[in-house]
Amino acid sequence: MLAYLQLMRLDRPIGILLLLWPTLWAIWLANHPTLYITLVFVLGVVVMRSAGCVINDYADRHFDGYVERTKNRPLARGALTEKNALWTLFVLLIVALTLLLTLNKLSWLIACLALLTTLIYPFMKRYTHLPQITLGVAFSWGIPMVYAATIEQFPLTCWLLCFANICWTVAYDTQYAMVDRIDDLKIGIKSTAILFGRYDKLIIGLLQVITVISLFIIGQLNQLSTFYYLGLLLVILLFIYQQWLIKDRDRDRCFKAFLNNNLVGCMVFLGIFFS
Template sequence: MIDSIDRPLPDAPPGNWVDRYAPQAWRPYLRLARMDRPIGLWLLLLPCWWSAALAAGALGRPGPDPWHLVLFLIGATAMRGAGSTYNDIVDRDLDAMVARTRHRPLPSGQVTPRQALVLLVALCLIGLAVLLQFNGFAIMVGLASLIIVAIYPFMKRVTSMPQLVLGLAFAWGGLMGWAALAGRLDPPALLIYGAAIAWTVGYDTIYALQDIEDDPIAGIKSSARLFGAHARLGVGLCYGVAVLLALAAVVLAQAGVVAYCGLAAFAGHLAWQLSRIRLGDEAGALRLFKSNRDAGLLLFAGLTLDAILRNF
């Protein structure tokens, strides 16, 4: 029997639009696609925007292509929803054993696996429609990401660093932004992709601190469990690598001073996060994780303004 309880999820922002305005019958599906928790959308989208802005500056364009930015926004919304739905289909039994996730639509019975599969197919078709708007090379790059997306949900069962596989998938936009504009991949694109991978491992380790007590019961592995009491050091190493790789990308793209200012602001925000990490503070870990939207926007703003000023 499907549980009809309309239960907001604990990591959703209070008063989000799904809980306040969406028809009650739609809410389980919107929650399944994480529409009530937009932070994942931002974290998937920002590497796309970084790469698009970096490519624009390097290729002499006066800022990233606005149409590309819109397409990336729509595509990231659809594919984040599809990825979350797929992940929840695979993990529905594990989610039932973790306090933070047991009330998600699938483990709580608000949505059946068949209904979730229909939603997954619909979201993938939207993502495909967006991808087909780009050049042939970018289309092939985008399709290649599906291999990583397909294996990610199983990694928490076999490796203590599933966050690395998540990084490979979530950072893929670091390749897409450049490919969509240039029709090829150059070293700065590979470096900004690497930076986004390291950033993802760092922020998702902070996120995993919320479940560090329940994960062993469910048999879930994570970088938070791997680092243990040294979580701050582990996150700091990831963030340090992210900043260094982003710096190398900016140098090779021959960016100007405004891009370096954006990178410095990004690095400063990451340093602030490190200073606030407290083991056992689940609410604080969630706030720090969500603050990465602002960190990523600082870097995007610097890269975009630099491209505009250099090529105006």
């Protein structure tokens, strides 16, 4: 049972949280924080993030054993078979479909695009140094899906929120990729951490600045209160802290910086919530 939880990363919910926060931002900014919508999307995030992890581990089953951080994943260490993984994926997708059918048809279209992005993401690191952008897109589909399911329109706030989330995702997933950079170079896996090279910290910083500016504009467009801008101030302080953590490119500190982004998402949400 533990192996299945590990396969779906339910023992390490950071990925679920990083996907959940932007979805909650969208629900509250769309002014539709009903129990029904919130429950459907929270469950959808958990199920689809779990499915994405299964797809990722299946795609990387021949590589994970050579990477320090991933060598103990269930498929890599032989705790589960490929058939086990595929059946787990099938069950998760059935649950996701059940949730999707409770929403409108416009949501179905966006869900198809989200699923396509989820399927291709694990393979992007073989062909491009920009898989983090694909992940950013994958982690942003929940935003227009919220607007589709609630107001059936896509205002400027929706797309600015997507843009901010993509920039933020590329920043924190580059921090994550910095942990694996040495191993990835050995086995031929590509990432923005490798592409950016010695400019990695600078580019992460620029992406963080763009994220904050985009979120500031969203606050202006939606006439959010002082609480929101206090949340953004805390986000800025957290980004500065992350820059300090990654300054020497130490693996453990880069991973700590990545984990710190859970607080970033939380601060933005609390700012919106109290506005």
